Amino acid sequence: MNDHKKTVYLASINHAIPPYWQNMANDLGSAVNFAFPCIEIAIDLNLFYSEERGQYHSTLILSKILNRLPKNGEKIIGVTNVDIFVPILTFLFGEAQLGGKGAIVSTCRLHNEFYGLPQDDRLLYARTIKEVLHELGHLLDLVHCRDYECVMHSSTYVEDIDLKKPQFCPVCQSILTTD
Numbered sequence: 540m541n542d543h544k545k546t547v548y549l550a551s552i553n554h555a556i557p558p559y560w561q562n563m564a565n566d567l568g569s570a571v572n573f574a575f576p577c578i579e580i581a582i583d584l585n586l587f588y589s590e591e592r593g594q595y596h597s598t599l600i601l602s603k604i605l606n607r608l609p610k611n612g613e614k615i616i617g618v619t620n621v622d623i624f625v626p627i628l629t630f631l632f633g634e635a636q637l638g639g640k641g642a643i644v645s646t647c648r649l650h651n652e653f654y655g656l657p658q659d660d661r662l663l664y665a666r667t668i669k670e671v672l673h674e675l676g677h678l679l680d681l682v683h684c685r686d687y688e689c690v691m692h693s694s695t696y697v698e699d700i701d702l703k704k705p706q707f708c709p710v711c712q713s714i715l716t717t718d
């Protein structure tokens with residue numbers, strides 16, 4: 540059956556996914572039945588930098604990520620470590636096209652150091668997995684869930700992410716179609 544798994548590419552933008560996260564594909568695959576090959580992509584993020592905000596325009600980066608979707612892939616999720624925004628929001632953990640092909644996740648505000656706390660690589664990894672699954676859920680048509688432990692719960696603060704489990708609740712899981 541593995542041959543028939545759909546492929547969601549994880550795109551490490553300018554080396555945002557460190558080598559020690561090599562288990563990411565397996566961890567994501569245990570939450571949802573897709574294959575998650577990781578590719579490295581280079582994007583000149585300076586083009587999308589807003590001097591005024593000191594952040595990078597999420598939707599514009601997302602359009603570049605979409606151009607890098609390999610032909611055999613269903614979807615692509617780009618991971619960046621820069622701080623991203625859309626004009627109506629102060630910041631974003633990620634952005635996805637609902638039911639679409641592409642998403643972006645920023646690890647910038649998933650780092651403890653961002654909040655003046657000691658570096659915690661395991662926590663950073665756990666938060667990133669949850670945010671990748673969250674954006675993947677949107678790509679698979681899921682909207683936000685009221686269950687605060689569900690990965691589809693909306694997160695305003697990083698503490699909200701820490702309350703979530705790295706999986707879809709039974710209701711969201713029943714809506715997901717992975718075949």
Ligand SMILES: [Zn+2]
Nearest residue numbers: 673677683693
């Ligand atoms: Zn969301």
Ligand SMILES: [Zn+2]
Nearest residue numbers: 684689708711
């Ligand atoms: Zn849910």
